[in-house]
Amino acid sequence: MSVDANYTLPGNIFQTIFEKSPGSILVKADLPRFTILAVSDSYLKVTSTTREAILGKGFFEVFPDDEPQLIDEKAARHVFTKVINTGKTIDVPSYRYDVYNADTQSQELHHWSCSNVPVLGDDGRIAYILNTIADITEEVKAKESAIESASRLRLATEVTGLATWDMDLQHHGTFYYSPRMVEIFGQPPGTVLTVGSMRSQMSADDMQNIVRKSFKEALITGEHLYEIKIVWPDESVHWIKTQGTIIFDKNKRAVRMLGTVLDITESKRDEIRKNDFIAMASHELKTPLTSLKSYIQLLAKKLSKTDDDFVSNALTKAENQVNKMSDLIYGFLDLSQLESGKLSAKLQPFDIIKLINETIADINLSNNSHTIIFNSTGPIKVNADRERIGQVISNFLGNAIKYSPKESPIIVTCKVTGDSVQVAVTDYGIGIKQRDQEKLFQRFYRVENERAKNISGFGIGLYLASEIIQRHKGNIWVESQEGSGSTFYFSLPITVDS
Ligand code: ADP
Numbered sequence: 256m257s258v259d260a261n262y263t264l265p266g267n268i269f270q271t272i273f274e275k276s277p278g279s280i281l282v283k284a285d286l287p288r289f290t291i292l293a294v295s296d297s298y299l300k301v302t303s304t305t306r307e308a309i310l311g312k313g314f315f316e317v318f319p320d321d322e323p324q325l326i327d328e329k330a331a332r333h334v335f336t337k338v339i340n341t342g343k344t345i346d347v348p349s350y351r352y353d354v355y356n357a358d359t360q361s362q363e364l365h366h367w368s369c370s371n372v373p374v375l376g377d378d379g380r381i382a383y384i385l386n387t388i389a390d391i392t393e394e395v396k397a398k399e400s401a402i403e404s405a406s407r408l409r410l411a412t413e414v415t416g417l418a419t420w421d422m423d424l425q426h427h428g429t430f431y432y433s434p435r436m437v438e439i440f441g442q443p444p445g446t447v448l449t450v451g452s453m454r455s456q457m458s459a460d461d462m463q464n465i466v467r468k469s470f471k472e473a474l475i476t477g478e479h480l481y482e483i484k485i486v487w488p489d490e491s492v493h494w495i496k497t498q499g500t501i502i503f504d505k506n507k508r509a510v511r512m513l514g515t516v517l518d519i520t521e522s523k524r525d526e527i528r529k530n531d532f533i534a535m536a537s538h539e540l541k542t543p544l545t546s547l548k549s550y551i552q553l554l555a556k557k558l559s560k561t562d563d564d565f566v567s568n569a570l571t572k573a574e575n576q577v578n579k580m581s582d583l584i585y586g587f588l589d590l591s592q593l594e595s596g597k598l599s600a601k602l603q604p605f606d607i608i609k610l611i612n613e614t615i616a617d618i619n620l621s622n623n624s625h626t627i628i629f630n631s632t633g634p635i636k637v638n639a640d641r642e643r644i645g646q647v648i649s650n651f652l653g654n655a656i657k658y659s660p661k662e663s664p665i666i667v668t669c670k671v672t673g674d675s676v677q678v679a680v681t682d683y684g685i686g687i688k689q690r691d692q693e694k695l696f697q698r699f700y701r702v703e704n705e706r707a708k709n710i711s712g713f714g715i716g717l718y719l720a721s722e723i724i725q726r727h728k729g730n731i732w733v734e735s736q737e738g739s740g741s742t743f744y745f746s747l748p749i750t751v752d753s
Pocket of ligand 1: 654658685687695702703707712716
């Protein structure tokens, strides 16, 4: 389609288009007056003026220096003059001009950008300047608040010593981090870190068991949190805690991963010292206790034929108390082994039914308050650490006795479901509130309960049980109702790889 060069729109149409255009004012290039020739409705609204009041007047007569105005006069004059001298469009990307709001009867802060376009007259010289303004208040405010929150975040991270990082999972290699990260990794200032360089400061085992495992879980849950050891260039060992989140796109693909890193070396060293102390103390306590136990057993043997009921009762009680104490001490020893990563599972095939029967018989030696019911089936073979699994069953039974009234029964079941074996211990005791159930398997967690406040314990039995079962790739859980009783379960795969 060709354009008819002679085709022109009537002048009044142009005038209407101009007047309805967003934020425009046309001034004559009659420097220094800059007579206003046309103005749009929206420009009038912003400047709280009327067409009659400003048309034909000089631009700086209407918007003098001493009133809130569109542009600083000197700057505006300078810009208008420059447009005439250079013949080029001059943009002013951002300036402030407050607008009077008739509703609130107050000046409102606004930000604007403007463009000044030279318009040629018939003689080919610049005859007019078209000044067009746009309200950019929202963008400016958004930018300011982004800057403010970024600096607030920076301040918060600096004060807490946190490093932040952000990794693009789609475009491999794009990895941003705050300068604190370099310090946390013990590298000289200015060192460029990469994901690879940071991983090279971790052990291969930790990479496999902690980092990769946590990443796999994070791809499902969206969150990750772990503590890991790193080795600095000077070979000193440090600990970090990293915490973060994964961002998925609408197709549920992981696109970004970001989070924080904190140096926890000091508290970790404290924890290690505390752990070493527990290990040492329990080890030292074990020796005299073992000899005390042997003396009690020896005495019991010697006096087995005595008619003195008091003596034989006292010896049985003494032995029970020594056994209790040695359980506690072994619990602490296990805990310290677990914390230092030394609690391992020695797998061997055995019949779990036989183990349950033996454990019940063992418990019954000192239990004369509860009836433990177990309808044993034929043998069920598992490949697991016999002693450790016995410890878990013993913990379930011990708790069932501790947290249920005398004379109430305790029921043990063991069955095969799919390719795992499931053991359950049910009691009709005090039960556990829903909100406590999730926390029972945490270290040192004990439920605050009026009915259990005189029952002794350290809250490590279930923690150990859960760690043991995890090492066998099994599951451990509880179903309970406060006031009615609880059932503790664990399941083990029937064939467990080493
Ligand atoms: P401990 O019994 O030595 O405190 P555990 O780790 O074995 O430590 O148990 C943790 C907590 O779980 C207990 O303190 C108790 O509050 C709760 N608990 C465990 N077993 C039962 C149960 N059978 N009935 C009610 N509460 C239980």
